[in-house]
Amino acid sequence: MRRVAITLVAALCLITACNNFLAKPRSSEQIIPERTTLRVGVGNPIDTAPLRLAVEDGSFTRAGLHVDLVEEPTPAAGLDGLARGNLDVAFATDVAMFKAAASGTALRLQAEAYTSTPFTMSLMTLPSSTYTNLADKKTPKIAVDELDDLGALAVRSMFTTAGGDPAKIKFVRYPYASMPTALRDKSVDAALMIESFITQAQQNLGARVLADSSRGATMNLPMTAYAATGIFAEANPRTLALFRSVLARAQQRAADPTVIRQALPRLAGIDEATADLVALGQYPISLNGVRLQRVADLMRTSGMLSSRLDVVSLLPKDDTF
Structure with missing residues (x-):
């Protein structure tokens, strides 16, 4: 019985690791990046608010990484920027990323940006x-x-x-x-x-x-995320691990809606009254394979994908350097 119990615990740990990648982000103090500058695409100001605030308040700089934010003019611009080499990390909808991955584009998800809640x-x-x-x-x-x-x-x-x-x-x-x-x-x-x-x-x-x-x-559908190309991820694992670590802490701070509402007038160009009224979604602090698989499976049943996409295969590899 003891051996069965130990085996069960080990299996559960493996499942948790796959489905909730980076639940406890590695401390940025332990990471020395391969490069000190990262070009990151940003789109919708609400979805990307935590990232913008982390750049604004110097969180990335203090961790040893300079993040250049590149505004994406259209929803498709982020993935185009990756393909052209103009971006190191792109922001896009999960749907757009999964369509690209299913078509053969080698993508490595880096973080979930935003998840819907009622009336978002x-x-x-x-x-x-x-x-x-x-x-x-x-x-x-x-x-x-x-x-x-x-x-x-x-x-x-x-x-x-x-x-x-x-x-x-x-x-x-x-x-x-x-x-x-x-x-x-x-x-x-x-x-x-x-x-x-x-x-x-x-x-x-x-x-x-x-x-x-x-x-x-x-319900509570993942909406947007950040991704790098597979080639860039393989060449820069520590840089991206540092990016994920700092962003995870920024997303955690964004769990306080006041943080986002106070920033929206300058980030999104809306007045304070509107910022106080908008419905805010959630900012996940970790990549969750089960949660993201819901999107890919829904795309499959709706005809957007011709076959099942294994989202876990798009997650970063374990941070062992």
């Missing part, structure tokens, strides 16, 4: 709209920021949960900033928005939530 990602309509029940329209026109990315995945899952047929949805691409106009002129029936666009649409247009994504398969 919602389908919005105007108060005058007669569209009040998600499954009422058989062939709805839905605005998404990208035609085959996180928004489309979330909407398909939301329709399935509501009893509708996701194959009947007509997606129309609009930048988030243009979605209110598309709703006003009736170019679309609803728009899949994220914060702070949700709160701004509510303030400026009286927009209402048709359906929130935090239900069914998309």
Whole structure:
């Protein structure tokens, strides 16, 4: 019995290590990086707020790493920057990263950026709209920021949960900033928005939530992450381990929503009143294989991936130098 118990404990430890990588980040004081400068792409200011704040307050510099933040103008720019060698670490949606990995791009995930919570990602309509029940329209026109990315995945899952047929949805691409106009002129029936666009649409247009994504398969769904190429990760394991360690502490500080809300006016260009109202998601402090596998499996069932992607294979190797 004792041997069985020991074997069981060992197995559980192995599972935990795979599924919750870096649950206790290595101290940055123990890491001497191969290089002292890292070019990191950043996008949505809310998703990337902890990273921006860690650069701003000198956390990376004190650890011996200079991080140059490179603004990504479009959702696809981060992965393009990696491919072109303009970035060492890119920010992108998990969906975009998993599509790239499934297509043969050698990626190594470095950190989860942001996970949804209630009302961080919602389908919005105007108060005058007669569209009040998600499954009422058989062939709805839905605005998404990208035609085959996180928004489309979330909407398909939301329709399935509501009893509708996701194959009947007509997606129309609009930048988030243009979605209110598309709703006003009736170019679309609803728009899949994220914060702070949700709160701004509510303030400026009286927009209402048709359906929130935090239900069914998309409840608390991982949204965005940071990744390096496999080649860069193999050549710079200590540099990336240091990056992960400092970022993990920054994400941990971001568990206090006041930290993020106070920073949003300067990071996201929104006023303090809006910053106080936005729904904030979660900033994971570790890479969790089980949590991320949910996204890849949902992509598989929705047709975005032709076969199952093993997300654990994209996690960093154990930090033994």
